[in-house]
Amino acid sequence: MSTDADNPPSNGASQAGHIRLTSHAGSAGALPVTWGAATPAERGPIVGTTASRAQRNVIGTHSGSYSVYRALAVAAGALSRDHRADLTNTAPTVTIGPHPQWSDPRAIVSLDPWGAMIAEAFASEITSGVDIRPTIAVTKAHVTVPEVSDAIAQGRLVPDGRILLASGAAVVTKVAIEPVWYLPGIADRFGCTDTELRRVLFEETGGMFPELVTRPDLEVFLPPIGGQTVYIFGRAADLAEPTVELTARVHDECNGSDVFGSDICTCRPYLTHAIEECIRGTQRGGAGVVAYSRKEGRALGEVTKFLVYNARKRQEGGDTADRYFARTECVAGVQDMRFQELMPDVLHWLGIRRIHRLVSMSNLKYDAITGSGIEVGERVNIPEELIPLDARVEIDAKMAAGYFTPGAVPDAQQLKQVKGRGWADD
Ligand SMILES: [Zn+2]
Numbered sequence: 001m002s003t004d005a006d007n008p009p010s011n012g013a014s015q016a017g018h019i020r021l022t023s024h025a026g027s028a029g030a031l032p033v034t035w036g037a038a039t040p041a042e043r044g045p046i047v048g049t050t051a052s053r054a055q056r057n058v059i060g061t062h063s064g065s066y067s068v069y070r071a072l073a074v075a076a077g078a079l080s081r082d083h084r085a086d087l088t089n090t091a092p093t094v095t096i097g098p099h100p101q102w103s104d105p106r107a108i109v110s111l112d113p114w115g116a117m118i119a120e121a122f123a124s125e126i127t128s129g130v131d132i133r134p135t136i137a138v139t140k141a142h143v144t145v146p147e148v149s150d151a152i153a154q155g156r157l158v159p160d161g162r163i164l165l166a167s168g169a170a171v172v173t174k175v176a177i178e179p180v181w182y183l184p185g186i187a188d189r190f191g192c193t194d195t196e197l198r199r200v201l202f203e204e205t206g207g208m209f210p211e212l213v214t215r216p217d218l219e220v221f222l223p224p225i226g227g228q229t230v231y232i233f234g235r236a237a238d239l240a241e242p243t244v245e246l247t248a249r250v251h252d253e254c255n256g257s258d259v260f261g262s263d264i265c266t267c268r269p270y271l272t273h274a275i276e277e278c279i280r281g282t283q284r285g286g287a288g289v290v291a292y293s294r295k296e297g298r299a300l301g302e303v304t305k306f307l308v309y310n311a312r313k314r315q316e317g318g319d320t321a322d323r324y325f326a327r328t329e330c331v332a333g334v335q336d337m338r339f340q341e342l343m344p345d346v347l348h349w350l351g352i353r354r355i356h357r358l359v360s361m362s363n364l365k366y367d368a369i370t371g372s373g374i375e376v377g378e379r380v381n382i383p384e385e386l387i388p389l390d391a392r393v394e395i396d397a398k399m400a401a402g403y404f405t406p407g408a409v410p411d412a413q414q415l416k417q418v419k420g421r422g423w424a425d426d
Contacts, residue, residue, distance in 0.1 A: 035220070100351075109188070142170070148164075231278075249291070266395055318420070357380050
C-alpha cells in the first residue's frame with residue numbers, strides 16, 4: 001500500500017487513494033513492551049500514536065472512545081495529524097507510586113501504571129522524537145455536592161477548613177485513567193485464551209482492529225471505551241498504608257441518577273453517601289477514595305437501559321423486584337456486563353492492600369476486590385432513608401441476589417410485593 005505510511009498527510013481530506021493498513025508487521029523501530037517489568041525503562045513506553053506508524057507498539061489508539069472525535073477533527077481540517085502534545089506544566093499534582101503491585105504483571109492488566117509519569121520516565125525517548133502520551137493525569141479540585149452541604153446543615157459533617165471547607169467544598173485529588181489492556185492478562189482474568197479473546201474482540205468491534213488477529217506480537221490494546229476517574233480524599237500516599245483507615249467506593253457510571261437525579265435506582269444517593277463517608281473517615285485521620293468507572297447501564301449502554309425500564313414498567317403485574325433481573329436479561333441477553341474482574345486494577349495502582357470500610361453492597365465488587373488480594377473490613381450499606389421509593393425494586397432484587405445487607409434478605413414472596421411506579425402513575 002502507501003509508501004509514505006510514516007508521513008501521513010496532515011489533512012485527512014487529501015488522502016484519497018492512500019490507506020494505511022495496520023495489519024502488517026514491519027515496525028522495526030517500535031520500542032518493545034515488557035508488561036509488569038519493575039522499571040519504566042525495562043517495561044518500555046506505550047506508543048499508540050497515529051501520526052507515526054513505525055513507532056506504534058500497541059493495537060488501537062489513545063483517548064478511548066474519543067479517538068473517533070479526533071478523527072472528525074482531522075477530517076474537518078481542524079487538527080493537524082502531526083500535532084505533538086506540549087506537556088509543559090502538566091505533571092501530576094501529587095506523586096502516586098510506584099507501588100509493588102506495578103511490577104506484578106498479574107496485579108494490573110487494564111491500565112498503564114506508568115501512564116502519569118511518562119514525561120519524566122521516557123524523557124529521552126520523547127526528546128528523540130517518539131510520540132509518547134500520558135494515559136493517566138493527576139490533578140486536584142474542590143468538589144461541592146448538595147448532599148454534602150445538607151450533611152453539614154444537619155450536623156452530620158463539620159467543616160475543618162482542610163478536608164472539608166466552610167463553603168461545603170471537599171478538597172480532593174482527582175485522577176483520570178484511560179484503559180490500556182495487556183491482552184494475555186485480560187484473557188487470564190476471563191478464563192479464555194489470548195487467541196480466543198483477540199478473535200472475539202475483533203469480531204464484536206465489527207473488524208475495527210485487524211491487528212488483534214494479524215499481529216500476535218502486539219500484546220497491548222488501547223480499547224475504544226471509557227476509562228475511570230478516581231477521587232482521593234486525604235493524602236494519596238496513605239491509600240497504600242494498610243494501617244491508615246481507608247474508606248472506599250467503586251462506582252459504576254449511571255448518568256440518569258448520578259447527574260440527573262432519576263429516582264429508579266440508588267446510584268447517586270449511594271455515591272454521595274460514599275463521599276460523605278470518605279470525608280468523615282479522612283477527618284478521623286484516615287483516607288478515602290471513590291473510583292468511578294465509565295460503564296453506563298451495567299456496561300450495556302443507556303439505550304439498552306432505557307429499553308429495560310420500559311419492559312419492567314409495562315410487564316404484566318407491573319415492575320416487581322422478583323422479575324428485576326429477568327427483564328434485563330430478556331432485552332440484553334445477560335443480567336450485567338460490567339464484569340468486575342478488571343475493576344480492582346485501579347485499587348492496586350493506588351497501592352491499596354486493605355479497605356477498612358467498603359461503601360458498596362455488591363457481592364460482585366466485593367468478590368473481585370477480595371479475590372484480587374485486597375482485604376476488606378467492614379461493608380457499608382446505603383442507609384434506608386436514602387433509597388428513593390421507585391428504587392426499592394432494584395435494591396431488594398439485588399439483596400435477594402446476594403448483595404450485602406446487615407438486615408433481612410427479602411424472600412421470594414416479598415419480592416413479588418415490592419413494586420415500582422407504573423408508567424400510568426406519573
Ligand atoms: Zn443507576
